[in-house]
Amino acid sequence: MSACETSELERAAVATWPATTVVRQDGWLLRHCDRLRRRRSNSALPLGSSADPDAAIEVVERFYAERSSPPAVQVSPWEEHSELDSLLAERGYRADAPTVIMRTDREALLHSCPPQDFEVLLDPSPGSRWLDAVAAVGGRPEPGLDRAPAPVAFATAVHAENPVGVGMFAVSDDWCGLYGMHTAPEWRRRGVAASLIRAGVGWASAERVFLQVETANAVARSRYESLGFTRAHTYHYRIQ
Known part of the structure; x- marks a missing residue:
């Protein structure tokens, strides 16, 4: 870059x-x-x-x-x-x-995420439906995300009316950021993340996409690499 x-x-x-x-x-x-x-x-x-x-x-x-x-x-x-x-x-x-920090282009990402058999619901704010879904898939609900600046979408992947994955998509200029991606353990590697990404990135219409993943999370990094994400740069925190 x-x-x-x-x-x-x-x-x-x-x-x-x-x-x-x-x-x-x-x-x-x-x-x-x-x-x-x-x-x-x-x-x-x-x-x-x-x-x-x-x-x-x-x-x-x-x-x-x-x-x-x-x-x-x-x-x-x-x-x-x-x-x-x-x-x-x-x-x-x-x-x-x-x-x-990993990045890719929208069209390449949509090509890497073919349609899956999951319905994806998009909410403009983290209401009770999304927060309950986060808890149901084993994530950590954070009501403070209602301060996330628009345009933003809170996504829930559903199978047989049950939440199986969640994510948040936020847009600034020509970038779409992916946050809080989480899949229920029993549904991992079954296309849930791809469904969420396809719906969220399709909603955003930004040409470039980025996400942040901790270096130690090799499984997640490998999964995102398989979808076409590449390393942009790195950071860490220094805390007194």
Whole structure:
């Protein structure tokens, strides 16, 4: 990927995930959320390099201290912020949740996801139907996702009127982000994820698609690679 496309993808990832407080300050995007405890809603994202990295990190520490939260930095893309990563490590920040961002094109993805025998229901908000489906397939319901900015769709794959998989699809510019993909254990490797993706990406009409998967989840990464996703860049968090 070019540096320009990497920057576009980063902006889309920020725009498609909710946080109650988002502040641009001194080269950071500072995010905090009192409803969603996910790291990406409660971490600082570097927007560029700093002439005084130590002073920049102190900006992060003050921001989260004011909110009684541990300072956390999403070092993304890691390939562009390795010096920041080293400095955070020297200051005692532990590394957490190494993640790969993967991307593909819409048409190639739809070709890789042929129609399956699952009905997919799309809701514009995470109402009780979707939250109940998340719990039914073994996921973790998060009501705070009602803050996800539109356009967004909450998808439920159904077989014989029973939920078998869920996902969330959010659009920013020409990117569609896939989040919260989860399939009931007894329905894995039976086309549920492909059905969800086909419905969600078809709804979105964005030409480019991305997702984020933790590096340790080799099974999921392999599955997404089989659908045509390739590595865009990596990141991890540094938490004090």
